[in-house]
Amino acid sequence: MSERSAGAKAGSFGDYEQLGENVLIERCKSGDTAAFDEIVRRFEKRVFNYALRVTGNYNDACDVAQEAFIRAFHSIQTFRGDAKFATWIYRIVTNVYLDERKKHKSHPTISLDDTIELEENSVTRQIEDSTPSPDEILQTKERMRVLQRVINALPDYQRIIITLYHVEHRSYEEIAEILDLPIGTVKSRLNRARLAIAEMLESEPELFG
Amino acid sequence: MNCKKARDLFSAYFENSIDASRGTELEHHLAECEACNRTYERFKYAISIMESLPEVGPPRSFRAGVMARVESAKRGVPARVRWWRLDWQRVFTIRVPARVAAVGLAVLVAFVMSLQFLPPLRTGIASLFWAQKPAETPISTLDQDSARAPKPWTPEKTNGSGLIVTLDTESPGVYLLRLHTKSLKPAAFEIDVSGTKYSGYVLADKPSEIRVPAPHSGSVRVVHVAWSIGEWGRYQTIFLPSKLQSRTATRTFEIEQATVSDVLRKICKDYGVAIIAWGNLGKQIGYAQVYQATPDDALYECLSRVGLKAYGVASSVYAVEPVR
């Protein structure tokens, strides 16, 4: 079976997987789209998951994540080697998201069901190992649903910081760089976000008792 | 220490980055203040479950979609394409091997099946249409008469992508799947041929071809194609027999407790016809009896009760779509 396609991955594809980040970025700067393809491959999961937690809905996450990669591609020349690419791309995703929010002033319609639908498998998979009862599975799903709703209810910056810290596991320093904020501000906003979540969970005692 | 002050220190205390005297003060407050104590318990719990949120990956065609946009940006915005002019030359000039014509199989080529996406984007309903005039005049594959070129079909709203199934004229026993789009946007696809997956994208002026070997005698090869254009995603399933046969053969069989997919597979295999279907093929078809029927009749008998219809589009090639 063979394939000829405008977007087909060429035979040299395997080589790119071996290349270091800096080499790939240099190649991107000289217009090598296959190198960018490899970058997308390496970062798509992180970028998408971050976009999903921040937007709170699957469709918007697709848009934001795609737009972020496109923006990264167009501004790759401005990327300096002194930051990690991950830091840079998180920064772009955040800006794309905030720009989108500005465009549609109102709060985004949060379609939790989308997220839940797609998460079901991963939730099930995650807890399968300990063979939980159906009740436990239901409860875990329900908890994740409530948790995402609670995260969605946070103000933008708190939601962004808490996602970067707890979901994407970025350090305070890195978050400060991504958001262009002093570390002290990052810390106090993270504290406020955690408190807000704690308080909101108090109204769900049957799930988080 | 008041409650607000105490709560401001929760993170530092939790992370052990608080200085000792402050830590002691906070502990005193927590011992005295039941509200803060309870909130701190929730606070710790919130952190632990935040860490347990599952990672959710992007849709499978995500990367292809990004790269399609990158490529089209590099090439400049694709010129507006009048879809009815698109690629027809090539579609209509596919050579028919003399050998095939000789055994009376007429043309196996060509049919074009497209998905038409209508606005509004998010809630629109995808519907199928024939790129040429619909149903009553199946595509005559070798007809190059430009006078019969299809009428413009609100091309602005057309966002179709689809497949053409042909036999590879150069290597017998190989099908050629040509993926193409009329969309002004790149159409990303992922194609699954018996478990082997390819992804890529097509542009209006740049179709893609995939060669798929015919299956072993007596079996069926099933190919799944997932399309995504912008935020759209749709599926097509193609059933390819080991050998295409004339459409006039008759068969007798009955089915019970089978899904649409099972039935299409059976008809593909028993009659030697290729079938392209779209949508959810998991629907149950109760009981159906097919007596000395041609593939047209067999398809009608089995599919009409579940709201599907089949068209013969060229000899030995059928398309299945929902009745509208």
Ligand SMILES: [Zn+2]
């Ligand atoms: Zn207190």
